[in-house]
Amino acid sequence: MKISIDEHSGFCFGVTRAIQAAESELEKGSLYCLGDIVHNGQEVARLELKGLATIDYDDLRTLPAHSRVLLRAHGEPPSTYWIAKQRGIEIIDATCPVVKKLQDRIRACYETHKNDEAIPPQIVIYGKPGHAEVIGLQGQTNNTAIVIESVDQLDRLDFTRAIYLFSQTTKSVEGFQELVSSISRRLEISTSRPVFEYHDTICRSVANRVKELQAFAQANDILIFVGGTKSSNAKVLYNHCKEANENTYFVSSADEIEDFRLKIEDIIKTNPDAKVGICGATSTPLWLMEAVSERLSAS
Ligand code: SF4
Structure with missing residues (x-):
């Protein structure tokens, strides 16, 4: 079995930075993290x-004064x-600079327009309701921003009023473009012709990963996608891989390889030169993909 790990998979810049901050602050003393530091249970357990x-x-x-909390x-x-x-x-603020910039843009937009006339x-x-990043973005608008996940929810907007559209950093570029087109079409038939400004604020370290992952999926006969079950980014990327290669399997730990071992062995029986690729989401640590590789080799 020829096994390779996708060189583009693994933590994005923002997550790497937050984990490095946690490790260096832990050397100075006790540290809390507000929410899972990354949507990967194995990495959370390692840091815990x-x-x-x-x-x-x-x-x-309820924390006592002087406690140290990492964001x-x-x-x-x-x-x-x-x-x-x-x-x-x-507060030890490990907010990704890309997210921070987006928060600042949304807050500036809110401050500029909140007192607009009648x-x-x-x-x-454009984001997932309840997602941690989206909660942070909504907060910049005193929670007045409307969160929509797809064109099906456009009826929640009032097409007689100005619309300022932003995106959660991890949403898909295609989904955003579809929203922009649908909103534009609806506004064309609106008699009041309100302002429509849209800002593609999708992080390219995620958006570019789709094409890279699909190429990797196609270059392999079997694909093992390693991701956390709580990660929406992992689910989206896994689905893209599955589209590119139907022999794609999702695991969240090295042990879960055993659930698919028989299927993998069946494929290898018919194609002894089968290539197995291991990849993951922006929240998947390299050490976990290496552990999956080792478990797979240990047959
Ligand atoms: S996906 Fe992009 S915006 Fe989000 S944490 Fe990673 S680098 Fe930052």
């Missing part, structure tokens, strides 16, 4: 063994900084 304690918003409100790459709404300040909590504008975020 080093002392990182994952907390939620309720915990944040992950997804970013947080202003209310989190406010709570920390009230409680004397030290017909207030709508800030629209």
